[in-house]
Amino acid sequence: MPVPVSAPASSARLLLVRVEDRPGILQRVTNCVSRRGHQLLSCAVAAGPEEGELRLWLRVHTGMQPPEQAALQLRKLIDVVAVEDLTESGVREWTLGLFEFLAPFARELETELERWGAQVVERTPERLVAALGGPPASLDAARTELAGLGLGDFARGRPIALHPVVPQEA
Amino acid sequence: MSTFPAFRPDHRKQPELEVVPARSGAEVLLSALVGQGVDTVFGIPGGANLPIYRHLPQFPIRHVLVRHEQGAAHMADGYARASGRVGVCIATSGPGALNLVTGLATAHFDSVPVVALTGQVASPTIGTDAFQESDVIGSCLSVTKHSYQLRDPGEIEEVVAEAFHVARTGRPGAVLIDIPKDVQQAHLGDDRPLRRIRRHAAPAPAPEQQIEAAAGYLSGARRLVILAGRGVAIAGAQEALLKLALKLDAPVGTTLLGTGVFPNPHPLGLGLVGFMGTGYCNRAVTDCDLLLMVGMRADDRVTCRLDGFAPRAEHIIHVNIDPAELGKTVAADCPIVGDARDVLERLAAQAEPGSRPEWREQVDDWRRQHPLRHPRNGRLQPQEVLRAYYARRRPADITVADVGLNQMWAATGWSGGESGLFLNSGGQGTMGFALPAAIGAQAAAPGSRVFAICGEGGLVMTVQELATAVEAGLPVKVLILNNRQLGMVRQFQDDFYGGVRSQVDHTVTPDFPTLAQAFGCYGEAVDELAEVGPALDRAIAHPGPAVLEFRIDPEAGIFPIVPLGGTLSEFVECPYP
Numbered sequence: 001m002p003v004p005v006s007a008p009a010s011s012a013r014l015l016l017v018r019v020e021d022r023p024g025i026l027q028r029v030t031n032c033v034s035r036r037g038h039q040l041l042s043c044a045v046a047a048g049p050e051e052g053e054l055r056l057w058l059r060v061h062t063g064m065q066p067p068e069q070a071a072l073q074l075r076k077l078i079d080v081v082a083v084e085d086l087t088e089s090g091v092r093e094w095t096l097g098l099f100e101f102l103a104p105f106a107r108e109l110e111t112e113l114e115r116w117g118a119q120v121v122e123r124t125p126e127r128l129v130a131a132l133g134g135p136p137a138s139l140d141a142a143r144t145e146l147a148g149l150g151l152g153d154f155a156r157g158r159p160i161a162l163h164p165v166v167p168q169e170a
Numbered sequence: 171m172s173t174f175p176a177f178r179p180d181h182r183k184q185p186e187l188e189v190v191p192a193r194s195g196a197e198v199l200l201s202a203l204v205g206q207g208v209d210t211v212f213g214i215p216g217g218a219n220l221p222i223y224r225h226l227p228q229f230p231i232r233h234v235l236v237r238h239e240q241g242a243a244h245m246a247d248g249y250a251r252a253s254g255r256v257g258v259c260i261a262t263s264g265p266g267a268l269n270l271v272t273g274l275a276t277a278h279f280d281s282v283p284v285v286a287l288t289g290q291v292a293s294p295t296i297g298t299d300a301f302q303e304s305d306v307i308g309s310c311l312s313v314t315k316h317s318y319q320l321r322d323p324g325e326i327e328e329v330v331a332e333a334f335h336v337a338r339t340g341r342p343g344a345v346l347i348d349i350p351k352d353v354q355q356a357h358l359g360d361d362r363p364l365r366r367i368r369r370h371a372a373p374a375p376a377p378e379q380q381i382e383a384a385a386g387y388l389s390g391a392r393r394l395v396i397l398a399g400r401g402v403a404i405a406g407a408q409e410a411l412l413k414l415a416l417k418l419d420a421p422v423g424t425t426l427l428g429t430g431v432f433p434n435p436h437p438l439g440l441g442l443v444g445f446m447g448t449g450y451c452n453r454a455v456t457d458c459d460l461l462l463m464v465g466m467r468a469d470d471r472v473t474c475r476l477d478g479f480a481p482r483a484e485h486i487i488h489v490n491i492d493p494a495e496l497g498k499t500v501a502a503d504c505p506i507v508g509d510a511r512d513v514l515e516r517l518a519a520q521a522e523p524g525s526r527p528e529w530r531e532q533v534d535d536w537r538r539q540h541p542l543r544h545p546r547n548g549r550l551q552p553q554e555v556l557r558a559y560y561a562r563r564r565p566a567d568i569t570v571a572d573v574g575l576n577q578m579w580a581a582t583g584w585s586g587g588e589s590g591l592f593l594n595s596g597g598q599g600t601m602g603f604a605l606p607a608a609i610g611a612q613a614a615a616p617g618s619r620v621f622a623i624c625g626e627g628g629l630v631m632t633v634q635e636l637a638t639a640v641e642a643g644l645p646v647k648v649l650i651l652n653n654r655q656l657g658m659v660r661q662f663q664d665d666f667y668g669g670v671r672s673q674v675d676h677t678v679t680p681d682f683p684t685l686a687q688a689f690g691c692y693g694e695a696v697d698e699l700a701e702v703g704p705a706l707d708r709a710i711a712h713p714g715p716a717v718l719e720f721r722i723d724p725e726a727g728i729f730p731i732v733p734l735g736g737t738l739s740e741f742v743e744c745p746y747p
Binding site: 023024027028031035066068069072073075076077078079 | 315
């Protein structure tokens with residue numbers, strides 16, 4: 001079930017950043033975050049709403065700086081189109097998890113994967129990989145329960161959330 | 171018998187033998203600079219920018235050949251601060267480009283529009299650790315407003331136009347354009363349509379309701395203080411500031427970078443605020459019920475301990491063109507994003523005229539209680555030298571301070587009536603700034619007299635640029651306040667680090683008059699107060715660059731000073747009578 005964005009600490013923010021897809025843009029954005037004394041906890045990247053743009057979801061620990069500074073400083077970058085702080089927006093964040101199971105497979109594995117709504121994306125005699133989309137907390141819960149069924153590797157993407165990001169009026 | 175070839179072709183005399191593209195990337199670049207109004211650049215040629223220098227003589231651009239790239243960046247900075255135009259510096263790749271970094275940081279932190287052009291190794295060799303390759307884009311990310319690495323010669327005009335636009339729009343800053351050698355050499359067609367450049371939007375005028383609210387607060391204040399920073403100079407808002415202060419009967423203090431934006435002496439002038447600010451200014455800020463901060467950042471050197479900054483203020487109005495500066499350190503209940511001149515003029519139009527005799531009397535009491543003082547021990551005092559200098563200051567003169575005690579003495583003592591240009595490195599505090607920045611300022615303002623006030627420690631960091639001044643015919647006057655030590659560090663060690671003087675004494679310093687003469691400058695040393703004025707007059711009268719060494723009291727310090735971790739009101743005054 002989707003859950004609202006919630007900061008693990010009061011100074012953790014989830015920022016959605018629209019940027020121009022130009023060489024070095026990730027370096028500029030991450031440099032800006034660290035230069036201002038913030039800690040970049042995670043970054044997810046996807047195509048932007050307009051051609052030639054990207055969307056970045058940054059989870060940032062703002063540390064001792066005022067929380068709004070992260071967004072304010074990012075807005076100053078020339079290649080940044082707009083920044084939205086989603087932390088208290090109530091939007092739902094989603095992520096993708098990949099679960100790897102190694103043979104021999106447990107009898108109830110497929111039933112359990114079906115119960116979680118996971119989709120088998122790769123199957124060989126030695127290995128089965130299932131994909132599950134959902135809120136981060138839900139994927140963590142699935143990981144805990146599936147651990148007893150021969151779970152090998154597990155990878156979870158960084159959270160993303162759909163929300164309009166509109167440039168501020170100059 | 172010589173082993174050298176008997177004949178060396180002189181290519182400079184045979185341009186017709188060279189196969190030169192009709193319109194190379196370098197020519198397009200130089201043409202674009204001319205199109206941006208560039209008349210002067212500061213730089214050094216090297217392997218990766220030679221195509222630019224090959225064509226530079228064809229364009230109406232004055233090139234000032236510096237002796238170190240850091241000097242080029244500071245000169246571009248000084249040129250920009252003195253003229254309000256974009257300053258331009260050029261370096262080659264690798265060490266040349268990296269030598270610009272300190273100068274770009276200095277300019278960027280003080281919101282100075284500078285465009286740096288760096289040569290880069292040819293595109294196919296980028297990333298191969300080629301000779302004199304450096305990642306100057308990565309190195310400059312945090313000290314520039316934006317940067318470009320050109321990969322397509324077709325982008326040159328757009329990138330130059332956009333870079334200048336970015337450098338001077340909104341809050342000004344430094345912009346870097348890194349140009350691989352093959353891009354400089356590439357051939358371009360003549361009839362290429364100019365693509366649209368991206369526009370970096372300047373903030374819109376502040377909303378009327380914010381101005382109305384601020385004007386209401388100002389009109390109702392009983393103990394009002396205005397603090398002004400460099401944003402006032404950038405916006406050309408000196409007159410608007412004076413007009414508002416007079417209308418509101420409001421005392422005005424300035425930040426280090428704001429020095430010069432308000433006349434001094436003036437009945438409303440409070441001088442410098444902050445860590446080494448005047449006692450009366452710091453007390454006024456501490457006791458005010460309304461603080462208007464305009465065109466300033468409110469960094470730690472201004473506020474000192476934050477809980478002691480304007481603790482009795484019922485309202486704080488903070489005006490800055492950069493939204494990120496509002497609330498960064500000081501929480502203002504009336505933040506206004508806007509150009510200082512626009513906001514000050516609108517506030518002056520809306521605020522009720524006021525008279526605050528009790529507050530003014532209180533401020534004048536503090537002025538009498540906490541005058542700027544210095545020892546009188548028979549040794550030459552820096553304040554005495556500066557008093558003689560400022561007595562000779564004309565409104566069009568440009569004063570450039572270096573960093574350290576000399577800077578603080580020059581700022582606290584800034585005088586001479588009308589507002590005027592006082593340039594210094596406030597954000598980065600870059601020692602060695604003054605001489606090259608003064609040279610740049612002189613290039614921008616040939617009709618002005620330009621003075622660099624230095625300590626001996628800072629001057630020797632960039633002293634080689636005296637050669638540049640002589641060669642370029644830029645008659646800057648360098649006033650060295652020589653205390654034969656790193657004076658501010660020494661004072662910090664004395665006051666805050668247990669009195670342990672560690673590595674601050676310059677037991678060897680150059681014979682500055684001789685050094686100056688070796689570079690082709692006028693040089694003179696002064697030990698006695700009686701000789702200060704005549705020496706200044708001789709240096710001013712000299713048609714070329716001049717260096718005056720004032721051998722000052724080595725124990726001279728800066729007072730008042732707020733102890734580290736203290737509040738504005740906890741300043742310590744000069745302990746000597």
